[in-house]
Amino acid sequence: xxxxxxxxxxxxxxxxxxxxxxxxxxxxxxxxxxxxxxxxxxxxxxxxxxxxxxxxxxxxxxxxxxxxxxxxxxxxxxxxxxxxxxxxxxxxxxxxxxxxxxxxxxx
Numbered sequence: 001x002x003x004x005x006x007x008x009x010x011x012x013x014x015x016x017x018x019x020x021x022x023x024x025x026x027x028x029x030x031x032x033x034x035x036x037x038x039x040x041x042x043x044x045x046x047x048x049x050x051x052x053x054x055x056x057x058x059x060x061x062x063x064x065x066x067x068x069x070x071x072x073x074x075x076x077x078x079x080x081x082x083x084x085x086x087x088x089x090x091x092x093x094x095x096x097x098x099x100x101x102x103x104x105x106x107x
Contacts, residue, residue, distance in 0.1 A: 007037035033072035042101040049094035074101035
């Protein structure tokens with residue numbers, strides 16, 4: 001999409017960001033921001049809690065992602081932590097950060 005110069009009103013990442021290490025997240029954020037047109041929104045869900053066996057995940061504070069986003073002109077309009085909707089995950093201590101980031105001048 002980016003190579004074609006396309007941009008979108010909404011770009012959504014659900015359960016993706018926590019699979020990237022710190023260096024990958026730093027490289028990915030400018031690409032992610034480039035996909036969103038001015039006034040558009042990035043919606044992101046980041047998982048927290050124990051990592052399932054055989055999975056690659058990182059604990060990522062919302063503040064780190066918000067700072068990376070700000071450097072690319074994306075500003076937070078939602079930062080909410082919620083428990084998992086799945087009972088087994090709630091019992092295991094899984095929660096989610098829900099972020100919405102708008103591209104444009106800070107409000």
